[in-house]
Each structure stands twice: as structure tokens, then as C-alpha cells.
Amino acid sequence: MIRRFTRIKILATIAGLAFTTASAEEGLVSQHGILLLTANGGINPATGFEWEYGDEYRLVFATSMGINATSANIADYNAFVQNAANASTFRGGALGNITWKALVSTPTVAANVNTGTFGVGGESFWLVNGITVVADNYGDLYGSGTHSNAINMSEKGGSPLNNGSYSSLWTGSDGNGNKKTGFELGAAGGTSKGGLWGFTSGAHWIDRFNLSQTTAGNSGDGKLAIYAVSEVLTITDGASNPSLDPSSIVDDRDGDPVGISSLVNYTVTFSKDMDDTTVTAADFGNAGTSGFSIGTVAEIGPGVFSVPVTPTSAGTLRLRVNASAELDDEEGNSLDTTTAIADNTTIIVDNTAPTLASTDIVDDQDGGPVDADTLVTYAVTFNEAMDESTVTAADFDNAGTAPVTIAIGTIDESDPNAPDPIPGVFYVEVTPTGGGTLQLSIKQDAVLKDVAGNSLNTTSAILDNTTITVNGTVSNPYDTWSEGETFADDTNEDGISNGMAWALGAATVNTVAADLLPTYDYTTDPAYVICTFRRADEANDHSDTTMVVQYGTTLSAAGWTTAEHDGNNVIITVTDNHYSTTPGIDRVVVKLKRSTLGASGTLFARLRVEQAP
Numbered sequence: 001m002i003r004r005f006t007r008i009k010i011l012a013t014i015a016g017l018a019f020t021t022a023s024a025e026e027g028l029v030s031q032h033g034i035l036l037l038t039a040n041g042g043i044n045p046a047t048g049f050e051w052e053y054g055d056e057y058r059l060v061f062a063t064s065m066g067i068n069a070t071s072a073n074i075a076d077y078n079a080f081v082q083n084a085a086n087a088s089t090f091r092g093g094a095l096g097n098i099t100w101k102a103l104v105s106t107p108t109v110a111a112n113v114n115t116g117t118f119g120v121g122g123e124s125f126w127l128v129n130g131i132t133v134v135a136d137n138y139g140d141l142y143g144s145g146t147h148s149n150a151i152n153m154s155e156k157g158g159s160p161l162n163n164g165s166y167s168s169l170w171t172g173s174d175g176n177g178n179k180k181t182g183f184e185l186g187a188a189g190g191t192s193k194g195g196l197w198g199f200t201s202g203a204h205w206i207d208r209f210n211l212s213q214t215t216a217g218n219s220g221d222g223k224l225a226i227y228a229v230s231e232v233l234t235i236t237d238g239a240s241n242p243s244l245d246p247s248s249i250v251d252d253r254d255g256d257p258v259g260i261s262s263l264v265n266y267t268v269t270f271s272k273d274m275d276d277t278t279v280t281a282a283d284f285g286n287a288g289t290s291g292f293s294i295g296t297v298a299e300i301g302p303g304v305f306s307v308p309v310t311p312t313s314a315g316t317l318r319l320r321v322n323a324s325a326e327l328d329d330e331e332g333n334s335l336d337t338t339t340a341i342a343d344n345t346t347i348i349v350d351n352t353a354p355t356l357a358s359t360d361i362v363d364d365q366d367g368g369p370v371d372a373d374t375l376v377t378y379a380v381t382f383n384e385a386m387d388e389s390t391v392t393a394a395d396f397d398n399a400g401t402a403p404v405t406i407a408i409g410t411i412d413e414s415d416p417n418a419p420d421p422i423p424g425v426f427y428v429e430v431t432p433t434g435g436g437t438l439q440l441s442i443k444q445d446a447v448l449k450d451v452a453g454n455s456l457n458t459t460s461a462i463l464d465n466t467t468i469t470v471n472g473t474v475s476n477p478y479d480t481w482s483e484g485e486t487f488a489d490d491t492n493e494d495g496i497s498n499g500m501a502w503a504l505g506a507a508t509v510n511t512v513a514a515d516l517l518p519t520y521d522y523t524t525d526p527a528y529v530i531c532t533f534r535r536a537d538e539a540n541d542h543s544d545t546t547m548v549v550q551y552g553t554t555l556s557a558a559g560w561t562t563a564e565h566d567g568n569n570v571i572i573t574v575t576d577n578h579y580s581t582t583p584g585i586d587r588v589v590v591k592l593k594r595s596t597l598g599a600s601g602t603l604f605a606r607l608r609v610e611q612a613p
Contacts, residue, residue, distance in 0.1 A: 066223030072186025112177030175202030288316030402436030435472020
């Protein structure tokens with residue numbers, strides 16, 4: 001809620017002399033002017049000392065109207081007490097400037113949680129007359145003891161609704177403000193806990209009777225009063241002038257350029273709560289060069305205002321409080337506007353469309369050629385920062401002949417190797433999936449906008465000025481690894497063919513691969529023969545390479561069957577990159593069931609690697 005502060009000073013006359021009775025520090029005021037700082041001898045009950053700047057407290061009342069206890073929604077009770085406060089004219093209507101919560105429990109929310117009054121310590125509690133202390137702190141309010149005074153005043157300044165024996169009202173709570181299980185407001189059983197607003201002890205003021213939610217009270221309609229607790233209120237300094245720092249004028253565009261007629265919402269935060277009648281659109285102007293209009297200025301918090309500004313021409317936008325403008329706080333102290341107070345951020349008002357030259361679409365392959373399935377990353381550099389939400393893979397196409405897949409690599413417009421973001425730079429990842437040519441383009445009529453909302457001209461497609469040749473036949477990765485040695489040879493004479501060594505993940509053709517060979521386990525699981533082998537991603541991904549486990553009951557060439565997972569007789573489990581991530585080398589475990597695949601207890605297994613010519 002919007003806060004209001006009013007200076008309170010009480011004068012008394014004794015023997016013809018006027019003097020103040022305030023024992024509080026000179027210049028302090030209570031928020032909304034309700035709490036009298038000379039009450040209780042000028043002492044803050046929560047601290048035991050005189051009131052000081054920043055001290056906190058709360059106000060309480062019991063409603064003058066009734067509500068039944070059938071709802072299990074805490075929001076219904078909060079709205080009830082807030083509406084009561086808003087309608088009150090007591091204390092000049094100041095109660096309506098405060099946020100209030102109901103001191104009641106529902107099946108899902110306890111009273112002390114709803115009001116934020118749980119735990120140790122806490123603020124003191126006062127009746128809304130601003131004079132009477134109810135409790136020193138949370139511990140004094142709750143528990144089995146007796147607090148200072150009953151909550152026997154309504155939002156109107158008189159007695160609360162008395163519609164039941166001994167001033168009954170709804171609470172749904174125990175003496176500590178917790179839920180009274182089974183008797184909360186809205187409890188399914190139809191009965192809720194009530195207290196007595198005329199009493200102060202924990203056994204009476206909040207936890208006394210169980211009453212019917214719909215028929216309780218002398219009226220027989222179940223409508224009883226409930227307690228209300230204010231938000232935390234604060235003691236402040238009413239003597240100082242308000243101030244406004246340029247950094248406290250903040251736009252909702254992060255300082256980015258905007259287009260003509262684009263609404264910019266500024267949040268202006270003063271050092272103190274302001275008299276909102278003195279803060280108007282006429283107090284603000286533009287320290288920049290654009291034409292502008294200012295909408296309705298609204299207070300959205302204590303000392304916080306929303307100022308909507310719309311630029312009407314190109315140039316710059318920099319909100320200011322005008323020189324000599326008259327803006328006052330709640331105590332009548334004026335903001336110093338001897339000179340204008342301008343935002344420390346200047347926004348460019350831009351009506352110029354972004355551009356993209358063909359030469360600013362640059363691939364990372366030096367123009368190729370490349371093989372099919374090779375990732376090609378393009379840096380696409382616009383002449384200014386772009387609205388990244390409008391730059392998507394769907395905006396790009398291949399003006400060449402090769403089939404492609406396209407993805408946006410770096411959405412945040414930043415070079416991952418650069419120390420700072422580069423506005424307007426996007427990385428577009430293109431993978432040609434077949435032979436032909438590759439020429440990245442932005443599609444005709446694609447909609448891409450700069451941060452100000454101006455659209456790139458795509459009346460015609462925008463094409464890269466470089467065309468890359470894409471080879472349709474993918475290179476054999478074995479050839480690169482073996483440096484020309486044949487697949488079946490054993491170059492280093494370790495007893496393992498070059499092709500087998502490569503498929504198992506040997507680093508080079510000269511690596512001794514004996515330790516990389518598959519293992520065969522005949523003992524761990526009596527029901528299965530288990531073959532475990534290494535599988536290099538290059539071999540697995542190459543369409544002309546075959547790497548499989550085979551089994552048989554004889555060693556004859558015709559007796560081998562390729563193992564295929566069926567979940568019972570053949571169980572194949574792959575652990576991706578188990579042995580290595582770069583290069584990728586997986587672990588493959590193949591379990592072969594003896595009883596169904598073997599014959600007379602005999603079952604052979606082997607790993608076969610071959611490559612089509």
C-alpha cells in the first residue's frame with residue numbers, strides 16, 4: 001500500500017507555559033500519522049527505549065462487521081479486513097493506506113504465518129487509536145500469558161461487532177496463532193475455533209470456544225468479527241527534504257534503442273514517500289532531443305512513481321524532473337529542483353532499418369569445399385543490435401543445391417571467445433546432408449527486427465557472397481587415422497589388424513592394441529556368456545563399417561549368427577563414451593543366453609569388424 005507520514009506534536013499548557021510532551025527524538029514521525037510517539041511515555045515497548053528512526057511496529061483492530069467461517073480460502077478473510085480498513089474514516093481514513101491481514105487460520109494457512117507474526121522478538125502491537133499498547137512483541141501477544149490490553153477497538157474507533165456471548169469472534173487458532181487442527185476457519189467439520197475480543201489471555205482472546213460456522217452468534221447466521229493485523233510500519237524522519245538520484249530514474253528497456261511511438265515506462269524512486277498530488281506529468285520532460293508525450297503519472301509504492309513516456313520523433317530520450325518543478329513529500333518538504341534532475345541513461349530513438357551486407361555472412365571453412373555432414377558455422381553480422389527473438393533458424397535457407405539442416409548457434413549475439421558481447425552478431429550452424437552447393441541466405445520476406453523494432457529489408461533474399469562446394473561422398477575416417485595403411489594389415493605387428501585396432505579406439509596405427517581387445521566372461525552369470533568390447537564412435541558412425549558380436553556352436557565360417565538385442569536371449573547394453581569422450585569410445589556389453597543359443601553346453605562368441613570396399 002502507499003504509505004503516508006504525518007508529523008505529530010502534542011502541546012500542553014501548564015502555568016501558562018507551552019511545551020511538547022514528546023519524549024521521542026525530535027523530528028521523528030510515525031508512518032501514516034496514527035501512532036502517537038509520546039504514548040507509553042515515548043517508549044517503544046519492543047526495545048524498552050525511546051523511539052528511534054527505523055523502529056517498527058504494527059496496528060491491530062477487530063472488525064465492526066461480521067463474516068461466517070465457511071471459507072477455507074485465507075484470501076477471503078484478508079479481503080474482508082482490508083475492505084473494512086479501506087471504508088474507515090477513522091484517523092482521517094489513514095487505515096486505508098495500510099495493508100491488513102486477517103489474524104485467522106484456515107486448513108492451509110496459520111494465523112501467525114498469514115500475518116507474519118511468527119518466531120521470536122518482533123514488533124509491538126497498538127490499537128488503531130495510536131495510544132494503547134496491546135502487546136510488546138510476538139511472545140507477549142501469543143502464549144498462555146496475558147498481554148497488555150485487549151483488541152477491543154474496531155476500524156471505526158469504536159467497539160467491534162458483539163454478536164455472541166462474551167464478545168466472541170472467529171480465529172481458527174490456538175494461543176500461539178497456529179492452526180487449531182480440525183477447527184480452522186473453513187474446516188470440513190463445520191465447526192471453528194473462536195476467541196473473545198474483550199479478553200487478553202491466551203486461553204480466551206484467541207482460543208476459547210468451538211462454534212458453528214453458519215449458525216454461531218446471537219443473530220444465528222454465523223457472522224462474527226475477526227482480528228486484523230497491519231503490515232510492519234516504520235518510524236521515519238519527517239524533517240528532511242526528499243531527494244532523487246539520477247540512477248533512481250530507470251527505464252524498462254535496459255537503455256536499449258526504441259522506435260518512434262514505442263512506449264517507455266520509467267520508474268522514478270524518491271528517497272521519501274511523496275504527496276502524489278504534487279507529482280504530475282507536467283513535472284517531467286525530456287533532456288534528450290526527441291519529441292515526446294507523457295501519460296498519466298501514477299504512484300505505485302511509497303515514493304515510487306510510474307512515468308509512461310512515448311517518443312514522437314527520432315533523436316534521444318532522457319527523462320528528467322524539470323527545473324523549478326514543485327514536488328513535495330507527505331510532510332510538505334520540497335524536492336530541490338534548482339536544476340533539472342535527469343536520468344543517467346540516454347535512450348536512442350531509432351527509426352532506421354538495420355542492414356546486412358552479403359560480405360557480412362562469413363563461414364568458418366574459408367569458402368570450402370567441405371564434405372557432406374560437415375558442420376559449417378556462419379557469423380552473420382548486422383550493422384546494429386537485433387531483437388534476438390526475431391532471429392531464428394526459420395529465417396535462413398540454402399540458396400545452393402545441397403540439402404541442409406540449420407540451427408542458430410549463439411542466440412545471445414555474443415562471440416564466445418570475445419571478452420564482451422558483440423551486438424548484432426549471430427552464429428548460424430548449417431550441416432549439409434548431401435552433395436551440391438551451400439550458400440546461406442536470409443529468406444525473402446523474413447521478419448527480423450532491431451531492438452528498436454525496425455525491420456530488416458527482406459524484399460529480396462540476402463545471400464552470402466560465397467558459395468561452398470559440398471562433396472557428396474563422406475570421407476572414410478579410417479583412411480585419416482591409418483595414414484594410408486590398409487584395413488586388413490597389421491602395421492605394428494601386434495597381432496591385431498589395423499581395422500580392428502581403429503574400431504577399438506587405438507590412438508594411431510602404431511598403438512599396441514592388445515589391451516583393447518574384447519573380454520569374454522563365462523563365470524559371472526551362469527546363464528549367459530558375456531562379451532564386453534570397446535567401440536569407437538568413428539567406426540560405429542561410418543556407414544561402410546560393420547562392428548558386431550557374433551555367436552555360434554561351431555567355429556565353421558557358416559556357423560556364425562550376428563547378435564541382435566531381444567531382451568532375453570541377447571541383451572545388449574551400451575554406455576556412451578564410457579572409455580573416452582574425445583574421441584568418443586563407448587562400452588558395449590553383449591550377453592548371450594547359454595540354454596537357448598548354445599548346443600550341449602557349447603557356445604562360441606567373437607567380435608567381427610569389417611569395412612566394405
